[in-house]
Amino acid sequence: MKTLSGKLEQLLLRAVDNEEIAGANILILKEGKEIAYAQAGYADRAEKKFYERDTIARLYSMTKPVTAAAAMLLMERGLLDPGGFVEDFLPGFHNASVAEGKGRTPARRPMRICELLNMTSGLVYGGDTTSISSIETEKLFHKVSERLLGKDALTTVEIANSLGLVPLAFHPGDSWQYGASADVLGAVIEIISGVPFGEFLKKEFFEPLGMKDTAFHVPQEKQERLAKVYERTPDGLILYADSHLGVPNAMAQPPAFESGGAGLVSTLDDYEKFASMLLAEGSYAGGQIIKPQTVRYMTQAELLPWQQDVLEQGWEGLSGHTYANLLRIVTQPGKACMMTTKGEYGWDGWLGAYFANSPKDKLTMLLTFQLKDAGTTSLTRRLKNTVWSELC
Structure with a gap:
């Protein structure tokens, strides 16, 4: 019988072979302990650099939960x-x-x-x-x-x-x-x-949590770990090098614009510390980053009824969810288009980064890849269904 890591690896390998993605990695934690990790493909196809555990990915909108935590x-x-x-x-x-x-x-x-x-x-x-x-x-x-x-x-x-x-x-x-x-x-x-x-985030979150690879740029000594971005075309995957939403693709120098909606880079292990802190109601490694009642306020909010109606009519992928404090939050699991649990929250990013915390299941899922116009993809849902069917 395959382990969960093996099942996830096979799904990633198939996606790479089918040119859904160039490369990716995924990390699963249950009750604060690592349950599964898998990786496949390339961070740089031309240079044959594998997508590794310490590969740095552009988060794009997965920056938003960090911005929300700063506001909290x-x-x-x-x-x-x-x-x-x-x-x-x-x-x-x-x-x-x-x-x-x-x-x-x-x-x-x-x-x-x-x-x-x-x-x-x-x-x-x-x-x-x-x-x-x-x-x-x-x-x-x-x-x-x-x-x-x-x-x-x-x-x-x-x-x-x-x-x-x-x-x-x-x-x-x-x-x-x-x-x-x-x-x-x-x-x-x-x-x-x-x-x-960026200085506020570094002082209040990144340094206390030990998030050494999370920032608004990637210094020269870490540039070789920054994954390339790809886009799908009728002829297969090609390199994408443009900037988007005021975020430079190369991430090579500190920007004047530190985008609270899209600007951060990170690694799986770095973002896991942030996600685990939220799942532990603000505590991490014996310290209290945010108070428990603040985390509950952040992760249990809902839209007003008329706002919720617009969300449900306009964003099919968020069926069964509300949106508040820069997070999707599951309110009706039976309406969602993938396996989930009431109270689960998280968000994704334009290039495919994905984050989900389930307080009820004490479960965290983190995924990164770098594909233009990705968000939550079919691959993301297939991976998540595999995880939830085995662990929830």
Whole structure:
């Protein structure tokens, strides 16, 4: 009988052989102990560098749970009020407007910080050519990318203030849409803490947790461990080297823009420390990073009914879930399109990084690969179903 590690390895090898991915690794923990690990394929196909346990991956949106935890830490210290207004910290959000037809209308009220945490702010991402909000956001991030590594590169706070000038897709609180909220939240955290966002994360999370490979860039001495990014084409996988959402592909130098929504790199073992800390209600290696009640607030929240309706109608892959505090949270396992347990939470990333914690099962799953436009893929679901069917 194959071990769980062997089953997962076979699934990864098949995905590599079928050119679903170039390479990947996966780590499973139960009750705080490693149960399974598997890897397959290449981090760099041209150089024949294997995808290893210490391979560094771009997290993209799996950055968001870290940003949420930072906000929770400031909240428990009495420094951040989720009900407070974004415009009190970022003047670009004064007199915010909402797209209406071909014009704008004033927002009915200021945006609240909790609406950044829940993606109910009206901020969006680019890519939707039918939405003025999305078109203007796309233009802004194009400008960010043009100036990405130059002397005039836009900073975290400058970008957040610029997002405040873009017309919102809806009045704050009226609906739900995935977008640039976490980038604005990162800027709010920077302003409240009085230090650069990345410095705050390093001091409060990465150093106490021993996350030595997690940062907003990859220094020269670690560059050989950074996986290449690939994209699928009719002719198979090809190298993808463009930047996306203001995050440089090479990750070679400290960026002016420390994206709270997409900017971190990490390894399986590093992110496991963060995930395990949350699963242990904020404790790690005898220390308390966040208080238990804060973790419970972070991981047990829900959208309001009308916001939940929009989520369920617009994002099929999140059936059975709510979304709050920059996390997907399982509320009705029977509606989900893969095996899960009520109360499970986590998120994924644009290039395929995936994270799930199940408090009921005391189970953590972490997966990384680097594939353009991935998110939660069929491979991710097949791997997760294998894990949950064996351990839950």
